[in-house]
Amino acid sequence: MLLELDKLKIIVHLQINILQGQVMAVSFRLFTSSLFPPSFIWIRIYSTAFSPKRCNWRIDPVEKTVASMNALSVEDKEAGYWKKEYIAKRIASVKAALAQVLKLVNPYTGLPAKTKEALRISGLGWVIILKEKSGKEHVMEHADLYINHSSVMVVWYGKNWPCLATLSTLDLCGVTPVLMDWHKPPTKNGPRWPSLIAKYSLSNLTDSTLVGCDRFVRIFHLNPGLLVGLWKRAEELAFVMANLHFHHLVEKSTLGSAALPYELPPHIPLLDDSPEYGLHGYQLHVDLHSSGTFYLCSTFRNLFTKQGYIENGYVKLIVIHFQNSTEHLPLIGKVGLSWRTDVFDGCIKSCSVMDVTLLDEYGKPFWCFSSPVCMRSSPNPSDGPYFVGPTYCVDYEDSTGTVHVELVWIEETEEYFIVSLVLYLSIAKINHWFGTQY
Structure with a gap:
């Protein structure tokens, strides 16, 4: 039988390996369980991570362990108590650290200025869990990750997709x-805390919105912001692409649970001191991009609309006017939604991802989304000038509002020009936001 001091020495060395994520084998777990109960392991993890920060370099590490474990009674707690306590406190500490990092706001976007740093210090990543109708689950790690100005694009592909017909969600x-270990990059081998962001049904995938296709794949859009590519020949999964806007992204990705998404705090209405003048002082930032390539990146300030601009329950906010050619903007490069897998790659023409960040007059995010969009052929607008060249439109709609973009193709320069950009904001959302009756 091992002496108590010997046990504690083993625990100390064991904890170092666990925290570094280097020991995860089943044989190791069987070995440790034969030496001492799991409660001793978790109480040691807890005391190491959350012990008072006192500088006493003279004390022996084993004596320090004895003192900390004497202060925390093992026998008085039920099985699994210290494991639950550690996880709960770990989440709370991450939440507090992230709150400090995310406190600083970028004045140009109204979004946290250090989102990338928050992703790093939290060790945050994303997975998709494919669930079969039988209950079997497949956890897929992302293959590619693109961090944009105001969103993250996460891509999954591989050779071992389960059969689509067997999948439910x-x-x-x-x-x-x-x-x-905060000083080292995280590993994928250790235990991780899942936070559900969104759940999608795959039962009738081909009935979803078809974004586009090429000679290899067809791409379908599932709200919010998910793209699923199917091989044309086999009607099986080729890739999955998630588009995640920065607004509350870190909170949604870290503070929920495996079963329930993070619930945003209730909105406190902001006082609109001059509702009779309509909306004023708004700011819009819009990106059009694909896999790290940007076709448009523009900010529009001091946007306003008169109170009379109301159509079918929506307030009309004009960003780019038909009649003012100085406001028209070109798209850079050949617009297309790029995709790739282990075997093939391609590009869906005239499609891209749209990131929208609309700030109210106080600089607070009023409407944020990241979603795939596609250009559709359209006639020349009846209330605008005639353009030499084919015209197209891009539309996006959700519960907050609608984005409508008109474009014209200029053959001589081989580029698209945005000749109109209009937002339609839901009156219900405006009233909820300001606590008024618009």
Whole structure:
């Protein structure tokens, strides 16, 4: 039988390996369980991670362990108590650290200025969980990741997709390490905390919105912001692409659970001191991009609309006017939604991802989304000038409002020009936001 001091020495060395994510084998778990109960392991993890920060370099590490474990009684707690306590406190500490990092706001976008740093310190990643009708689950790690100005594009592809006909749902989750060394990059081998972001049904995937196709794949859009590519020949999964806007992204990806998404705090209405003048002082930032390539990146300030601009329950906010050619903007490069897998790659023409960040007069995010969009052929607008060249439109709609973009193709320069950009904002959303009756 091992002496108590010997046990504690083993625990100390064991904890170092666990925190580094280097020991995860089943044989190791069987070995440790034969030496001492799991409660001793978790109480050691807890005391190491959350012990008072006192500088006493003279004390022996084993004596320090004895003192900390004497202060925390093992026998008085039920099985699994210290594991639950550690996870709960770990989540709370991550939440507090992220709150500090996300406090600083970028004045140009109204979004946290250090989102990339928050992603790093939390060790945040994303997975999709494919669930079969039989209950079997497949966890897929992302293959590519693109961090844009105001969104993250996460892509999954591989050779071992389950058969589409057997699948019922797809869960998109953020994952953060439970055991993490803040000074080292996180590993995927250790235990991770899942936070459900969105759940999608795959039962009738081909009935979803068809975004576009090429000679290899057809791409379908599932709200919010998910793209699923199917091989044309086999009607099986080729890739999955999630588009995640920065607004509350870190909170949604870290503070939920495997079963329930993070619930945003209730909105406190902001006082609109001059509702009779309509909307004023708004700011819009819009990006059109694909896999790290940007076709448009523009900010529009001091947007306003008169109170009379109301159509069918929506307030009309004009960003780019037909009649004012100085406001018209070109799209850079050949617009297309790029995709790739282990075997093939391609590009869906005239499609891209649209990121929209609309700030109210106080600089607060009023409407944010990241979603795939596609250009459709359209006639020349009846209330605008005639353009030499084919015209197209891009539309996006959700519960907050609608984005309508008109474009014209200039053959001489081989580029698209945006000749109109209009937002239609729901009066219900405006009234909820300001606590008024618009």
